[in-house]
Structure formats: structure tokens, C-alpha cells
Amino acid sequence: MPINQSKYIWHHNEMVPWDQATVHVMSHGFLYGSSVFEGIRAYEINGTPTFYRLGDHMKRLYESARIHRMEVPFSQHELEKACHQVVARNDLKAAYIRPTVYQGLGAIGLINDPGCVRVSIAAFPFGAYLGEDSMRDGIEVGVSSWQRPAPNTGSTIAKAAGNYLSSILMSEETKRHGYTEAIALDSNGLLSEGPGENLFIIRDGVIHTPAIHHSLLLGITRDSVIRIARSLGYTVVEQSLPREMLYLADELFFTGTATEVVPIRRVDGLTVGNGSGGPITRAIQKVFFSLLDGTAEDQWGWLEALDRTHQ
Numbered sequence: 001m002p003i004n005q006s007k008y009i010w011h012h013n014e015m016v017p018w019d020q021a022t023v024h025v026m027s028h029g030f031l032y033g034s035s036v037f038e039g040i041r042a043y044e045i046n047g048t049p050t051f052y053r054l055g056d057h058m059k060r061l062y063e064s065a066r067i068h069r070m071e072v073p074f075s076q077h078e079l080e081k082a083c084h085q086v087v088a089r090n091d092l093k094a095a096y097i098r099p100t101v102y103q104g105l106g107a108i109g110l111i112n113d114p115g116c117v118r119v120s121i122a123a124f125p126f127g128a129y130l131g132e133d134s135m136r137d138g139i140e141v142g143v144s145s146w147q148r149p150a151p152n153t154g155s156t157i158a159k160a161a162g163n164y165l166s167s168i169l170m171s172e173e174t175k176r177h178g179y180t181e182a183i184a185l186d187s188n189g190l191l192s193e194g195p196g197e198n199l200f201i202i203r204d205g206v207i208h209t210p211a212i213h214h215s216l217l218l219g220i221t222r223d224s225v226i227r228i229a230r231s232l233g234y235t236v237v238e239q240s241l242p243r244e245m246l247y248l249a250d251e252l253f254f255t256g257t258a259t260e261v262v263p264i265r266r267v268d269g270l271t272v273g274n275g276s277g278g279p280i281t282r283a284i285q286k287v288f289f290s291l292l293d294g295t296a297e298d299q300w301g302w303l304e305a306l307d308r309t310h311q
Ligand code: PMP
Pocket: 039, 167, 193, 194, 195, 196, 197, 198, 216, 217, 218, 219, 220, 221, 222, 255, 256, 257, 258
């Protein structure tokens, strides 16, 4: 999927042209994957670019940095303001925003060099991650032979660049096998998540999702969906789930900022339910997207309109 480039990137407090937002090849983050990042969306709602859960994403950015003992040299407020600036400066109506906190050029050893932590924020147009039809038609997935790292081998709760080598192995394998996306098991063989998505399983009217200790990212869309589902009166259980639950599910879906809410229509070659997304998935999608197209009230306080005065 080619990047839809925009004009400017906020790079460590400067707005620089896209081509000039570069990193030295000897940067720690480049050599060792020592960077943490976020993926945030802004939607065009009633003609105004509007951030979705900006504060929650930025809070997670600081938590990821804290886990990896990187001190961010800006306040959360400053970086949120920079997100507004980069969307405004690029004159974007809707955007995918990618803040990255990385170890720049400094020490060569493995200890973090506090003086070389740098921050960039890019914003660019971005469509549906798993394809324009994915929301409606659903996707085909397969369980990957690559498992997630064990909890004590790294932190999946941190959204750290290095973690995505595991996701890339899964995604490459999935593509070879002809699926759209993968599902990973954790190091104990229990269900974890997709390479960039959280997983939901519906059986007999109850919604299940793997719990925090199954080597997954605590997705913000996962949290939104749990809250939306509970508000609709469904029971949502965060727990340990064996692989076979995929095969016995009435409905399955993925969530993520890039992915949004996508039904899974086939898993490991078995059709899920009627193969076209079940009623609970559809009910959750309806609430989720009605918030983002401006047809529903923001009862959750998740939306933040672009403020062009943040210059
Ligand atoms: N798991 C992984 C590994 C991810 O990269 C993502 C995308 N950020 C998710 C889950 C979904 O998280 P969110 O809803 O916060 O985008």
C-alpha cells in the first residue's frame, strides 16, 4: 500500500517539508527499533477535521515511552497541539496521524541516551486499511504459525516499533497463504490478536475478547467497542480463549484505528456464521460509524475538532 504523502511533517518542533523529515542511519531507533509510536485518525465530520480519541492515543504514547524508559522531551499538551498543527498545515480534511518518539543519533550502545530522544508527527490521507470493501464484506483470515512473544520477553502493551517485526512475519506468511490478515496465538497457544488489530469473538450472544495478559496491544478501538457493546446491553468478557473458539464462533471481527471494525467472514477455511457479518457486529459497526460520520451525538467525549488557532 503506497503512502499518500502530504506536504509537511512536524519534526521535533519544526514543520519541515515531507522529504526533509529524515533520520540519521546510525540512529539508535533505526539500528535497534527503539521507538514508540501511535496511529490516530481524524475524520471529516460535518466539514471539520475531527480527531478520534486524540488524548487517549497520546496518553498511550507516553505510557509506551515510559515502559521503554524513554523520556519524551515535550509535554502531552505540546504534542497534541502539534497534531492539530500538522493536520491544519497540510490542509487535510481527514487524516491518519503518526506520532513517533524515537532514539535519534547519540550513543552506540544499548543503553538509552536521554539526550537523543526525538519526536516526529506525520499526517496524511489514509483509506480503509484492509480494503474499501472490508467493512461491508468482511475478510478471510488464517491463524499464523508465528506466535506472539511471551509476556516476559518484551512488552506488547507498549506500541513499540520493534514489536512489529513479529507482526511483519505474520503478515508476510498470511499473504503467501492467500488470506487478508492473520491471527496470532500467544506463547501458551491461546488466542492473542492480529498483526495490527484486536480480536472479538461472539458466541451465543456473548462477546469475548482475549484479556490483557495474552501478549496484545490494549487497543483504543477495542476499548471503544467494549464500551459501545456494553451500552447496547451485550455482555463482554475479557478472558483466555482457545483457538477452537474461532471455529465455534457465530461472529468474529477485528478492531483497530487503521482497520476500524471489520467482520471476519472466514477463518482457516471455515465460514463464520452466515459468512456476511452477524447482527451483533453490524450493531456495533452502526454505532461506531454513526459517531464518525456525524449522525450520532458524541456521548463519550471521544471527538475533538481541529483547532486552527494552534499555530
Ligand atoms: N494490536 C496491534 C498489534 C496494533 O498494532 C493495533 C493498532 N494500533 C491494534 C491492536 C489496535 O489498536 P488501536 O485500536 O488502538 O488502533
